[in-house]
Amino acid sequence: MKIIISILLVISSLFANDATIDVIKKAGNLPSIAVEDSSASYDQTFKDRFFKSIVADLNVLAIFNVDGNYRKVCYDAGSVVVENKDMKYVLRYRLSEGDNGAFNTDIKLISDGNIVFNKSYNVNNSNIYMFVSHSIAYDINKFMGEAPVEWMKRKVIFSRMTSPQKSELVVSDYTLTYQHVIVKGGFNIFPKWANKEQTAFYYSALDERKPTLKYLDIRTGKVQVIKSSDGMMICSDVSDDGNKLLLTMAPKGQPDIYLYDVNTKNMKTLTNYGGIDVGGQFMGNDKVVFVSDRLGYPNIFSTNINSNNVEQVVHYGKSNAACSVYGDYIVYKARESSESFGHNTFNLHLVSTKTDFIRRLTAVGVNEFPRFSVDGDAIIFIKSYESQSSIGIIRLNHNKNFLFPLKYGKVQSIDW
């Protein structure tokens, strides 16, 4: 595994009542943890790969000071290796190959000489070892009594540009270690999970006569055409129950936001401004937050589904062209410089509709396409810096950013 984890901000925060405010806490207060390998099966290359994955996942949890040294020990040894004797926790694991290539993992968490947690994991092949690693981290986080990190086990879907007008849709884990191209060929972009179970997704096909929204059921492999529109056709958001979509369409050359009922197929126009209205995001049951240039530059506004009243919700930034919503929080992309180019950068900022605070989440490069995790614990985004396209994860309550570079191509859009 060639994951490079770049910790941009290594400052821990103590509280999480208002995620828009930073309260700094010394990183030294975190308990230490080391990892010990007791595997008999598999070659050393694979063992190293798994070890790096589990260390990376523990780092992303942001609740430990993780020791990155590789140690070997017998699984049933009564004590930890001497180098780890001062560690508050030691995670010991044993990988073993079962029948038909099954990948089995046993773990025990040791603290002060006692086994405080243990568990076994079984999957049918070692190619998806990274999901085992993520699940171990998820379980340890839960054992430690921390807020759930459901997003760690979820699948990410993204579109990757491979050449002009050519793209592929890829399903991956959050670190991009596992990657499966699920739609290859054509010009398909803006994938969006259709439900919480991640069994289907919507995407925009641009190589049809008109831009067309399609629906792909992963379980059956069937593709269904939802709707076409001249100019643009994008699924911007899916309601929590999966029954309603926010679409950006331009049937008359004018990009506006529409509410689409999946069951009745009824369509309701939510905006009709003469400029640009795009990127609708559900906020609660009756509000939609979106991007509009109605003040002469792109900014973030909200409208009520029933009244169509429009209100400006972000008051900082010269050019705020994308956003994502979780509860009362809005993360948005802002252009930081008035220079068209040169050191022009886009950074992500977090605001709440309940307070006036603004929290800057990124510092360098082009940071865009922010998406909240399902539990609001983290934000995923696309980062472009020095010709490298990466997926970034921001742990809001831990004030840490992590980057996972893409091996080839450029990420166009993302959902998880």
Next chain:
Amino acid sequence: MRKVVVSSVFAALLVLTGCSDKEPKVEGLDNAAAGSKVSSAGESVSGKSLSSSESESDIMARLEKEFSSVYFDFDKFNIRADMQANVSKDASVAKSQASKYAIKLEGNCDEWGSDEYNFALGLKRANTVKNALVAEGVDTNRISMVSLGEGNPTCTDKTKECWSKNRRVEFKLLP
């Protein structure tokens, strides 16, 4: 020691893995099949009179080169003064040599942003060109539009000149 059955995410993943070869093929074959149909039809047309006449697709490809792309300033979708001549020439081609074809305007952007706003900017550029063509007498019903966002660059260098070449509207003909 507790024994844990494969978790739901794994199960889902395995289902996904099990179907893995299927979905891309379904989509890939559709595209490939559609593409091969077009080319085989074209071959059969040209096969009847190999050198005496152009196929329909050849004619359309030749006519598309008669059009001039319209270029735009950063973050703008108004037609620049120096692009007005291009638009007038394009309207003239649309009304004469290309009058029997529908026109698809493809709006393009530079690489500064892959989000919906950038796509909308590409569309507004296409719409501006459409309005200018209609003002010069081209039938509005012949014109359709698509925004390709940053997905169809003609230049991939990291320079101002390169980015300015990508902020454009291109003309495609449809039968």
